[in-house]
Amino acid sequence: MSRVCVLRCETKSVLFQLPKQERLREKWLQFIFQRIPKGYNPRVVLCARHFTDDCFDNLGAFSAGYVKRLSLREGAIPTLFGPFSSTESQPWATLRIERGAKEKKHLLYKTNANGIIAKEPTSLEEELKEIRQNGCNRKLKGPTTIIGHTPTSSEYEMSDIFYFFRRGIESIVDDEVTKCFTAEELESWNLLTRSNYNFQHISTRLTVLWGLGVVIRYGFLLPLRLKCLLSEKVHLMCYRICVRALTAIIMYHHSENKPKNGGICVANHTSPIDVIILASDGCYAMVGQIHGGLMGIIQRSMVKACPHIWFERSEVKDRHLVAKRLSDHVKDKTKLPILIFPEGTCINNTSVMMFKKGSFEIGSTVYPVAIKYDPRFGEAFWNSSKFGMVNYLLRMMSSWAIVCSVWYLPPMTRQEGEDAVHFANRVKAAIARQGGLVDLLWDGGLKREKVKDTFKEEQQKLYSKILVGVHEDRSRS
Amino acid sequence: MGSRASSLLREEDIEEIKKETGFSHSQITRLYSRFHSLDKGENGALSREDFQRIPELAINPLGDRIINAFFPEGEDQVNFRGFMKTLARFRPVEDNEKNKGPPSGEPLNSRMNKLLFAFRLYDLDRDDKISRDELLQVLRMMVGVNISDEQLGSIADRTIQEADTNGDMCISFTEFTKVLEKVDVEQKMSIRFLH
Numbered sequence: 001m002s003r004v005c006v007l008r009c010e011t012k013s014v015l016f017q018l019p020k021q022e023r024l025r026e027k028w029l030q031f032i033f034q035r036i037p038k039g040y041n042p043r044v045v046l047c048a049r050h051f052t053d054d055c056f057d058n059l060g061a062f063s064a065g066y067v068k069r070l071s072l073r074e075g076a077i078p079t080l081f082g083p084f085s086s087t088e089s090q091p092w093a094t095l096r097i098e099r100g101a102k103e104k105k106h107l108l109y110k111t112n113a114n115g116i117i118a119k120e121p122t123s124l125e126e127e128l129k130e131i132r133q134n135g136c137n138r139k140l141k142g143p144t145t146i147i148g149h150t151p152t153s154s155e156y157e158m159s160d161i162f163y164f165f166r167r168g169i170e171s172i173v174d175d176e177v178t179k180c181f182t183a184e185e186l187e188s189w190n191l192l193t194r195s196n197y198n199f200q201h202i203s204t205r206l207t208v209l210w211g212l213g214v215v216i217r218y219g220f221l222l223p224l225r226l227k228c229l230l231s232e233k234v235h236l237m238c239y240r241i242c243v244r245a246l247t248a249i250i251m252y253h254h255s256e257n258k259p260k261n262g263g264i265c266v267a268n269h270t271s272p273i274d275v276i277i278l279a280s281d282g283c284y285a286m287v288g289q290i291h292g293g294l295m296g297i298i299q300r301s302m303v304k305a306c307p308h309i310w311f312e313r314s315e316v317k318d319r320h321l322v323a324k325r326l327s328d329h330v331k332d333k334t335k336l337p338i339l340i341f342p343e344g345t346c347i348n349n350t351s352v353m354m355f356k357k358g359s360f361e362i363g364s365t366v367y368p369v370a371i372k373y374d375p376r377f378g379e380a381f382w383n384s385s386k387f388g389m390v391n392y393l394l395r396m397m398s399s400w401a402i403v404c405s406v407w408y409l410p411p412m413t414r415q416e417g418e419d420a421v422h423f424a425n426r427v428k429a430a431i432a433r434q435g436g437l438v439d440l441l442w443d444g445g446l447k448r449e450k451v452k453d454t455f456k457e458e459q460q461k462l463y464s465k466i467l468v469g470v471h472e473d474r475s476r477s
Numbered sequence: 478m479g480s481r482a483s484s485l486l487r488e489e490d491i492e493e494i495k496k497e498t499g500f501s502h503s504q505i506t507r508l509y510s511r512f513h514s515l516d517k518g519e520n521g522a523l524s525r526e527d528f529q530r531i532p533e534l535a536i537n538p539l540g541d542r543i544i545n546a547f548f549p550e551g552e553d554q555v556n557f558r559g560f561m562k563t564l565a566r567f568r569p570v571e572d573n574e575k576n577k578g579p580p581s582g583e584p585l586n587s588r589m590n591k592l593l594f595a596f597r598l599y600d601l602d603r604d605d606k607i608s609r610d611e612l613l614q615v616l617r618m619m620v621g622v623n624i625s626d627e628q629l630g631s632i633a634d635r636t637i638q639e640a641d642t643n644g645d646m647c648i649s650f651t652e653f654t655k656v657l658e659k660v661d662v663e664q665k666m667s668i669r670f671l672h
Contacts, residue, residue: 011664064536080671116507118669127665156632158640158648159657161539161598161615162665168543169567170668171533173511178531455536460621463538467632468624 005047006032007081012130013047014070024075031078049118050078053176054438057429060176063167064455065124065462074433080118116174124462127163156467176438249403250277257408258282259337259367262330267369268431269341271392274371277404284339285329323362330364337367342424360427361420365411368427370435374403407434486557494558498565498585504670508564512557522554523547538619542598550603566594569667589654591666596653606647609633 019025055076062070259265342356414423528544547555547563568586599607612633640648640656
């Protein structure tokens with residue numbers, strides 16, 4: 001393709017045309033030309049450099065070489081490396097910290113909102129081709145010239161390692177997965193020490209305000225909430241009280257799509273509070289492992305009120321047993337819809353990780369639900385490897401409030417000829433799109449386990465094909 | 478989420494790193510944040526396991542060699558200074574630095590230093606030569622089980638033949654540089670750090 005990026009980017013990168021939709025197109029034009037020009041070439045293209053990582057649907061898969069085309073999300077707008085850089089406006093507390101930091105030359109941790117580096121979204125094949133085209137213009141030495149050896153078909157280049165080397169370093173500096181398992185860093189400070197690594201004595205005024213916040217939260221809100229929690233027992237009421245106990249401000253959208261009996265409800269998982277939030281708006285049957293401790297007590301008391309499906313740890317391993325119990329429950333149309341979190345673990349609410357296919361194999365209607373917390377009022381993510389349950393609940397109850405939005409998406413069923421994995425990915429994409437989360441291919445199990453070797457083997461296979469493919473060309477000529 | 482960085486970076490340290498590596502103030506603080514999030518043991522240094530925990534690095538065929546590049550001879554821990562020095566080699570070469578003479582030694586991210594770094598990826602025993610075995614090792618890491626020993630051996634032999642000028646069946650650093658003289662090393666071995 002002889003076209004180049006309209007902003008004259010030198011590095012070769014995937015190119016995107018202007019969007020057809022009027023308003024979105026205007027935003028792109030605004031970025032490129034800093035205004036809406038009266039006349040412009042409608043076939044200008046922008047390269048992928050100008051988009052942040054979360055503007056792409058399949059960046060992870062594309063960079064790893066599994067898919068050939070990089071695709072942009074609907075509604076993506078270029079923001080990086082424009083003709084002029086822009087500064088963002090920030091709320092009060094952050095401004096104050098920054099000013100104070102400048103005055104006293106304190107250290108300030110920048111947030112990772114835009115990433116530390118801009119990754120090149122080129123695939124293995126493209127890069128190697130580029131490197132070799134440049135390198136193959138060298139002269140060949142006389143005595144070692146091999147018959148039939150033409151410059152373009154050299155097999156192995158010492159520079160092939162550059163690609164892997166660079167990718168490796170890029171992933172050390174910035175990778176998708178580690179980011180998911182640490183709580184989101186906020187651009188502005190919500191006056192909770194725990195969300196901010198910068199807490200130092202910047203100004204008296206700020207400290208006083210923070211101190212006041214502490215007094216209010218621990219002195220008033222916390223005891224009030226504990227009292228509320230202990231004195232109620234009835235099912236739906238119980239959950240509603242829990243919600244109030246946490247001062248959760250929940251906005252339910254599209255309630256016409258609420259899950260009906262005999263279906264399965266899937267949602268993205270951020271914290272155990274997800275359960276409370278969903279259950280306060282409708283009755284569900286829960287599925288899960290029996291825990292010990294506080295969770296166990298809660299689970300056992302819930303079973304008395306409603307038929308839930310709890311499993312012993314040993315039963316969980318037996319997938320068929322699980323699947324059978326689930327499908328039995330679902331077939332009975334009078335039973336409540338089952339609530340399942342297919343990611344299998346808590347994710348920090350910026351992205352949606354791979355859905356385990358088990359729940360999608362059963363073959364009933366799936367009602368997807370997207371839950372998105374507003375991090376400005378309280379960090380809801382439960383990092384179970386760092387904190388226990390009680391510690392977590394305490395934090396929840398002493399933060400300002402839990403604000404979240406719940407979207408009920410229209411029901412989906414598995415289509416003809418679609419396999420469970422494909423269906424799961426479709427549902428995941430819908431949830432990610434609705435909640436404004438990044439759709440990742442990575443498995444949430446990576447929080448605790450190592451990554452499977454099959455991914456590495458895929459890369460090796462791809463590289464071998466490039467080497468051997470060239471070799472075959474040579475022997476043919 | 479609750480614990481802060483247990484040892485905050487001091488202003489003097491930042492200045493030193495800035496001089497040594499050429500990163501800007503904000504880049505250094507961000508990379509410190511990253512260093513800290515990788516450091517699960519919170520002891521101010523990274524071990525090999527900390528790197529191996531990154532999935533994208535674990536599936537990289539050359540992952541182990543790359544991790545090795547961070548650790549100096551015989552050591553098991555890398556502190557933030559060392560981390561930054563290694564990353565600095567991947568800074569893009571700036572135009573004004575290209576023509577600068579070396580009053581204080583060459584900058585870490587010069588073309589020659591990038592090539593030297595890549596050379597060290599092959600040269601495991603640090604004897605300044607890439608032997609046939611060392612080349613075979615790297616090749617094997619990159620192709621996995623998909624190519625037979627004989628085929629791989631012939632690829633290695635051919636590569637050495639093409640590069641070797643003094644007939645010792647090994648590739649020295651000068652020969653390595655010569656082979657790669659037309660390759661755009663500055664761009665391929667650089668990462669675009671934002672502001």
